[in-house]
């Protein structure tokens with residue numbers, strides 16, 4: 001069985017992938033299924049935690065014993081995470097959040113015309129993970145004691161991961177090597193978890209539950 005080392009802890013987990021609306025029927029999205037975030041939620045509950053799961057466009061049933069808040073866009077996800085963060089011990093940002101969104105959303109469906117299509121202008125989305133790190137650095141309450149980010153990298157996985165960990169000010173960064181039938185939409189995952197204190201744990205290819213439990217092992221040791 002699992003240890004009850006998260007008993008009484010309040011955790012916020014984001015999962016899935018954001019959709020950034022172009023018009024009422026179209027969006028810019030990504031291939032995140034939410035499977036890893038849901039595995040984190042299930043395993044955390046099994047270890048005794050109270051979990052708020054902020055789910056962006058996930059086609060999975062609500063896990064038992066978890067409070068699920070459904071969102072669509074990065075702006076909505078940010079608001080839901082900040083609200084759930086009140087009194088939370090740790091935040092795990094497993095969601096794939098769009099870096100950009102269309103600067104304007106057409107109120108009606110964009111028509112196909114004989115003219116050349118209009119370009120879609122993009123603006124930056126808030127970086128929620130970096131914002132959590134900033135809040136903590138500035139002592140701006142509420143902020144979580146432990147902050148965990150995810151990163152999908154295709155090359156220079158460790159160097160890029162270390163740089164991202166520092167840039168985002170998180171405690172743990174779970175770095176996935178994408179491609180090779182891993183990560184997006186698959187039941188298996190493999191990763192290296194980098195810690196701000198220098199620890200580095202390699203998690204071999206296996207079920208997303210195994211990666212989730214390895215993350216909770218590292219989180220539990222860092223909770224005050």
Ligand code: C5P
Pocket residue numbers: 074093094095096097098099125126127128129130148149150151152
């Ligand atoms: O910079 P990159 O998108 O690779 O970082 C990934 C991590 O940052 C994930 O934990 C993701 O949830 C988080 N993120 C975020 N807000 C964004 C983009 C990414 O919180 N706008």
